[in-house]
Amino acid sequence: MKKEWPLWEVFIRGQHGLNHRHVGSLHAPDAEMAIRNARDVYTRRKEGVSIWVVPSALITASDPANRDALFEPATDKIYRHPSFYDIPDEVGKM
Amino acid sequence: MMTQGDNIANDILFEWLLRRGDTALILGHRVSEWCGHSPALEEDIALANIALDLIGQSRLWLGYAGEVEDRGRGENELAYLRDTWDFRNILLAEQPNGDFGTTLMRQFLIDVWQDALLEALKTSADERIAEIAVKAGKEVAYHLDRSSDLVIRLGDGTPESHWRMQDALDTLWPYVGEMFAADAVDEAMAAAGLAPDPKMLKPGWEHTVAAVFKQATLTQPQSDFAHKGGLTGRHSEHLGHLLSEMQFLQRAYPGATW
Structure with missing residues (x-):
């Protein structure tokens, strides 16, 4: 019998209207207990109004060895940032 | 809405408040003993949260008890400067943690009762x-x-988890009856509309417990034998050991503060 519970990634939404954000991971035997454990481990100080849990094994990650090929080309394309426009004051914070 | 002292003798209300506060405090301390020892980190934090909830509840009950008594004792004096025979918690709350299954079964048996009791107390004639x-x-x-x-x-679960839970249930069952035994204090509180008669909570408790045990494939013991005495200060030998640890600081360094 496998002794270790599977790993879950935990996402918490801090307030209504905001996105769920990754806050960490934990072990639990199934999704229901992962939610309970996440409630106890990650929302003790009023951090959230909603919890998502995802089995860590289901996450496909980019390969760190490919970092240059994946991300380096974006570093010299400053024109992709919409920073050349004057934003009218009445628009407020963007 | 009534305020304290209306329609009930203060010593009766005080006694009843100690029962609430002491049961929460002693169970909370028991659960806190798992801190750093739980079977998994997640469980450790969950148990610590529950212990803190219970100790927080005991502060509210004992704080009110101190006001009702009106002899200058607050929550701290009541928690740390009374001895075994002054405590009014149910015996089930002070039973040792045993294995994780025993701790869990003790918690479950008390949770079902507390849940029904607190639900009824929401309509208490006493605002506090x-x-x-x-x-x-x-x-x-x-x-x-x-x-x-x-x-x-x-x-x-597994054969081992099953026998551990059944063993825990069989061991703790004789302490269940005390939760529903009404005495003169309970009767006076019920008559004044301040609290339910404990006997009234039993059918609902039995219903919930039976449903959970059925799903858990556990066999509910048939015996009606009930240890009693916690509510009048006659405790098992375990409470003295618990207090010697819980009250150590105030006993060794009287009046110590942060």
Whole structure:
């Protein structure tokens, strides 16, 4: 019998209207207990109004060895940032 | 709404408040003993949260008890400067943690009772009691949700988890009856509309417990034998050991503060 519970990634939404954000991971035997454990481990100080849990094994990650090929080309394309426009004051914070 | 002292003798109300506060305090301390020793980190934090909820509830009950008594004792004096025979917690709360299954079964048996009791206390004629019941009720609803889920999982789990849960149930069962035994204090509180008669909570408790045990494949013991005495200060030998640890600081360094 496998002794270790599977790993879950935990996402918490801090307030209504905001996105769920990754806050960490934990072990639990199934999704229901992962939610309970996440409630106890990650929302003790009023951090959230909603919890998502995802089995860590289901996450496909980019390969760190490919970092240059994946991300380096974006570093010299400053024109992709919409920073050349004057934003009218009445628009407020963007 | 009534305020304290209306329609009931203060010593009766004080006595009843100690029962609430001491049961929460002693159970909370017992659960806190798992801190750093739980079977998994997640469980460790969950148990510490529950312990803190219970100790928080005891502060509300004992704080009110101190005001009702009106002899200058607050929550701290009541928690740390009384001896065994002054405590009014149910015997089940002071029973040793044993294995994780025993701790969990003790929690479940008390959670079902506390949940029903606090629900009834929300309509208490005493405003303070009703306020405390609303706050504590939310915490206990989660405790019950969690403990009933784990009792089912472990009862209906592996052969080892099953026998451990059954063993825990058989061991703790004789302490169940005390939760529903009414004495003169309870009768006076019920007559004044301040609290339910404990006997009234039993059918609902039995219904919930039977449903959970069925799912958990656990066999409910048939015996009606009930240890009693906690509510009048006659405790098992375990409480003195618990207090010697819980009260050590105030005993060794009287008056110590942060």
